[in-house]
Amino acid sequence: MAKILAVDDSASMRGMVAFTLRSAGYEVSEAENGQLALDTAAASRFDLVLADVNMPVMDGISMVRELRARPDYKGVPILMLTTESNTDKKMEGKAAGATGWLVKPFDPEQLLATVRRVLG
Amino acid sequence: MSTISVTQFHKVFFEESLEGLDAMETALLALDEGGDAELVHSIFRAAHSIKGGAATFGFPEMAAFTHEAESLLDQVREGRRAIDKPIIELMLRTVDCLRGMFERAQGGQPLADASSEELKRQLAAAVGREVPAPTAKVAAKPAASNGWSIKFRPHAGMLAGGNDPLRLLRELAALGQLVVEAQLDRVPTLDALDPSECHLGWHLTLTGAATREAIASVFEWVEDECDLSIEPLVAAAPPPAPAVETDAAPAGAGAAAGTTRSAAASSNDAGSVRVGIDKIDSLIDLVGELVITQAMLDQFREDFDPSRLSMLQEGLAQLARHTRSLQESVMGIRMLPIGSVFNRFPRLVRDLSQKLGKQVKLELVGEHTELDKTVLEKIGDPLVHLVRNAIDHGLEIPEKRRAAGKGDVGTLRLEASHRGGSIVVEIVDDGAGLNREAIINKALQKGLIKSAEGISDEEVGELIFQPGFSTAAVTTDLSGRGVGMDVVRRNVVDLGGNVAIKSRPGNGTTFTITLPLTLAIIDGLSAGVGDECYIVPLVSIVESIQLPAEAVRSVTGGGELFRFRDEYLPIVRLHQQFGCATARQKIEEGLVIVVEADGNRVGLFVDELIGQQQAVVKSLEANYRRVDGISGATILADGSVALIVDVAGIIRLQARRKAA
Numbered sequence A: 001m002a003k004i005l006a007v008d009d010s011a012s013m014r015g016m017v018a019f020t021l022r023s024a025g026y027e028v029s030e031a032e033n034g035q036l037a038l039d040t041a042a043a044s045r046f047d048l049v050l051a052d053v054n055m056p057v058m059d060g061i062s063m064v065r066e067l068r069a070r071p072d073y074k075g076v077p078i079l080m081l082t083t084e085s086n087t088d089k090k091m092e093g094k095a096a097g098a099t100g101w102l103v104k105p106f107d108p109e110q111l112l113a114t115v116r117r118v119l120g
Numbered sequence B: 001m002s003t004i005s006v007t008q009f010h011k012v013f014f015e016e017s018l019e020g021l022d023a024m025e026t027a028l029l030a031l032d033e034g035g036d037a038e039l040v041h042s043i044f045r046a047a048h049s050i051k052g053g054a055a056t057f058g059f060p061e062m063a064a065f066t067h068e069a070e071s072l073l074d075q076v077r078e079g080r081r082a083i084d085k086p087i088i089e090l091m092l093r094t095v096d097c098l099r100g101m102f103e104r105a106q107g108g109q110p111l112a113d114a115s116s117e118e119l120k121r122q123l124a125a126a127v128g129r130e131v132p133a134p135t136a137k138v139a140a141k142p143a144a145s146n147g148w149s150i151k152f153r154p155h156a157g158m159l160a161g162g163n164d165p166l167r168l169l170r171e172l173a174a175l176g177q178l179v180v181e182a183q184l185d186r187v188p189t190l191d192a193l194d195p196s197e198c199h200l201g202w203h204l205t206l207t208g209a210a211t212r213e214a215i216a217s218v219f220e221w222v223e224d225e226c227d228l229s230i231e232p233l234v235a236a237a238p239p240p241a242p243a244v245e246t247d248a249a250p251a252g253a254g255a256a257a258g259t260t261r262s263a264a265a266s267s268n269d270a271g272s273v274r275v276g277i278d279k280i281d282s283l284i285d286l287v288g289e290l291v292i293t294q295a296m297l298d299q300f301r302e303d304f305d306p307s308r309l310s311m312l313q314e315g316l317a318q319l320a321r322h323t324r325s326l327q328e329s330v331m332g333i334r335m336l337p338i339g340s341v342f343n344r345f346p347r348l349v350r351d352l353s354q355k356l357g358k359q360v361k362l363e364l365v366g367e368h369t370e371l372d373k374t375v376l377e378k379i380g381d382p383l384v385h386l387v388r389n390a391i392d393h394g395l396e397i398p399e400k401r402r403a404a405g406k407g408d409v410g411t412l413r414l415e416a417s418h419r420g421g422s423i424v425v426e427i428v429d430d431g432a433g434l435n436r437e438a439i440i441n442k443a444l445q446k447g448l449i450k451s452a453e454g455i456s457d458e459e460v461g462e463l464i465f466q467p468g469f470s471t472a473a474v475t476t477d478l479s480g481r482g483v484g485m486d487v488v489r490r491n492v493v494d495l496g497g498n499v500a501i502k503s504r505p506g507n508g509t510t511f512t513i514t515l516p517l518t519l520a521i522i523d524g525l526s527a528g529v530g531d532e533c534y535i536v537p538l539v540s541i542v543e544s545i546q547l548p549a550e551a552v553r554s555v556t557g558g559g560e561l562f563r564f565r566d567e568y569l570p571i572v573r574l575h576q577q578f579g580c581a582t583a584r585q586k587i588e589e590g591l592v593i594v595v596e597a598d599g600n601r602v603g604l605f606v607d608e609l610i611g612q613q614q615a616v617v618k619s620l621e622a623n624y625r626r627v628d629g630i631s632g633a634t635i636l637a638d639g640s641v642a643l644i645v646d647v648a649g650i651i652r653l654q655a656r657r658k659a660a
Helices: A009-024 A032-041 A060-068 A087-096 A107-120 B006-032 B037-056 B060-077 B087-105 B114-127 B165-173 B212-218 B252-259 B263-267 B277-302 B306-333 B345-356 B373-394 B398-403 B436-446 B455-465 B487-496 B647-659
Strands: A001-006 A027-031 A048-052 A078-082 A102-104 B147-154 B179-184 B201-207 B225-232 B335-338 B360-365 B371-373 B410-419 B422-431 B498-504 B506-515 B520-530 B532-538 B542-547 B551-552 B562-563 B565-573 B591-595 B600-606 B608-616 B630-635 B641-645
Touching: A001 A009, A001 A032, A009 A027, A009 A107, A009 B006, A009 B037, A032 A048, A032 A060, A048 A060, A048 A107, A060 A078, A060 A087, A078 A087, A078 B179, A078 B373, A102 A107, A102 B591, A107 B165, B006 B037, B060 B087, B060 B114, B087 B114, B147 B165, B147 B212, B165 B179, B165 B212, B212 B225, B252 B422, B306 B335, B335 B373, B345 B360, B345 B373, B371 B542, B373 B410, B373 B422, B373 B487, B373 B506, B410 B647, B436 B455, B455 B498, B487 B498, B487 B520, B520 B591, B520 B600, B520 B641, B532 B608, B562 B600, B565 B647, B591 B608, B591 B647, B600 B647, B608 B630
Parallel strands: A001 A027, A001 A048, A048 A078, A078 A102, B360 B410, B532 B641, B565 B600
Antiparallel strands: B147 B201, B147 B225, B179 B201, B335 B371, B410 B422, B422 B506, B498 B506, B520 B532, B520 B608, B542 B591, B551 B562, B562 B565, B591 B600, B630 B641
């Protein structure tokens, strides 16, 4: 089953994402901010990364930029979880290398549908 | 998969959000004193997380409210608006309002009320926007077509963004009947082919009822990474005329969601503790050691040979050591830094000093000092009272301070530290100190003392802890809430601690609260009475003595007194107090333990002392019922139950007997 990395500074959000994906059978790792996510992503390879935008230490957009620069993660889908409905943030994420985005609030079904779509 | 309910994440959402609000408040107060841009970012982040969580976990009113605050913070963050006092004030009120919403959310009540709606309007006005009223908007009905011709050519770098064109084609295929025609014209020769780039393009024909929007949404993530055209098939029917649509009022949707919220949120006051991972790791280590020791001791069960006695003794000593460490570690889990209580004071001090026209600098020292969770939860109110008191009565207004040769700004210091087996919290102000004359006059007036003659400063300090005492000429709404210093002292004493006061006339007042490290385990002295064993808390014991028969004086009413140093103390016979039979009735056959509580002493008559031991306190009330003079029970090494003597309670009972 696919391995997914969930990155969010909010424990409840992260918990909800991880629980939903695990219930669907995915293998999920969690990270609290961009920096920790980069460390986790270096230790093992993931098939999909879901990342919040606003986080302390390192935000999601910087994380995407750094992750994309690694050969291992060139073509790996990275989705931004964002409440920013304005296109600026989405486009900033895209420019940094994000595959797409999922706009908060989303419910577990929407999350799963998007993840299934991306993982095929 | 539709069974995943978001309510199970409510508790952690509440916890992290309340922490976020604390952080917001701290940052706002720091901004008030001229902080930097990073503070604004952290405030924004906290609000942003709450908004996202509230929307996700089913609290639309809270999300809508927080959205206004976030918009205002966004303007500040992006430098479109300067942060000033009114905005800080507004944001502080927002923090308070959100705390209220969380409280109501935990109780399963409706979140929004009149004051939150009013604050929301103010926030919206500050952002420079009217409150969004339900509006009608004109939207074009999506054009229908019986088919679409789509030309899709990804840019060479699209794959690097993680978007796979095949995924998009599969999604399109789900919308209707799809005919795919690949464009191979740009595929390079093998030696020039870069496998990480996309060289293909497609002509797609989709037939069915799919709308243009549905198709566009498939390409939403890649619209800037490809050449795309979506055209109706030539034979398409003319699109219907645009229709007018009305947006439903968002408030209606919010109310509906509010009432369907699960009741799970209302029953979560079981409480939880956040424990540092290092504490858990050390517990696991210790349990590991214990398992090894147990395995070692287990060898002796099968074949024990007296020659191996020393090994057995060593094993038992190890077991004792590990058990002790484990006990300490487990107790450590309940220990939390006092900083979580101190955190509320910057705000309190700011609001209070502004209201009273005083200037106060708050110093917090020793925030990392750890206290038992139960003690921590109960020490908050007494501390608030003492801080209020210090600002209200202790510190002076700037003019008075100047007249006394002091700086305009008064200092209030809260300091926590370990001292022996206790935690000491000091509240120190550099105000005027206790007003001796006013206190004595008030005490005379209230009949607490008969005359002002020969009253020491120490006794004056004690007077303010008397029930019903208050010197404020006008009862302000700050200190005069019907709660006196006597209640403060009682609360602290209930926690097994004490409050002392020290005044330096003209230079300030110091309140010292002494608290036990934990309530769950006490050090005690076990004493035998007949067949029973009683535990007397070590902190209350002054000394143990054997009295000759002639040292005891009988007084009318059946009481007994003995001379201890300079005073006569009453004797409380525990066998009489608790009604248990003993053969040792004569005073010279047993021992008297001199105990003290609240400055009063009595002698407890017991048969014998058994030894000093730690007692794990079990509630008698929870397991049996309340018994006067007993504060709890514990289980002894042999499995029998011993009762723990409530020294303060026994002294109260004794005083009542004397009065009767």
